[in-house]
Amino acid sequence: MLALALLLATPSPADTQASQLTGDWKTPNNSVLRIQPCEGSHLCVRIVTIGPKDQPSHDVNNPDASLRARDLCGLMIGTAFTPDGAAAAKDGKVYDPESGKTYSAKMQAEGDSLNLRGFIGFSLLGRTETWHRTSTAVAACK
Template sequence: MWTKFKFSLSIVMLSLSQFAFAEDISGLWQSIDDQTGAPKGIVRISKDANGTYIGTITKITPRVGYKPKEFCVNCPAPYTNKPIIGLNVIQGLKQKDAENYEGGKILDPNTGKIYSLKAKLSSNGKKLVLRGYIGIAALGRSQTWIRAY
């Protein structure tokens, strides 16, 4: 009887420890182009003082045959003509539960368009699926980013 109790207690403690140490989306992420599958750059996601997440471009990944933009030329204010490196492309993303985030905005610096954003963290914390959309999420597009730490 005591052995069963210790075993059950161990299972409960292990389950609780996973929640206590669950990763959030903070860290470095390799953004991947959803159309070509090529890496685009590195984005640092961090938690702001108000508890929401922001994402800042820290590096642009060179690609063969593609000259990356240096400035956000077609972007609306306050992003107009700002350097791409250091640009906050994710704003206001809130954690809904252990894996889901919502209520944010994401800027595509190549087009200057701003989309509503929701995201889902994989159970192992190594992939982040971002869904940018206008209106309803079903009419958007998704990108899978890889944790780069």
């Protein structure tokens, strides 16, 4: 019985490897994104709150016209990130609602900052965005 309790209390590899990545992060446009375990040992990124009110609340730039009416709030925009130690993840995909494009991506946390690099093909051909950890409790949108 004790062995079972210890087994259940042991963090999964995704939890321990990505401990510095998981949580809520504020983007430059003041949206809040949540990095969380998903799909086995991978990490995903979900929109928790949308920044300023002048930003669209729906996926209006999606290349698939049938998806343009879906809410951005709650949308999974990052998938399949493979933890690479406690503070990094690689081989992910990130959807940019502002452009409607999906990019390969990797992320690296340094203290309370996280650098997400989106790119096409090689990481040299990309752009890095810095997010900041938010310690304020954020209720997920519906």
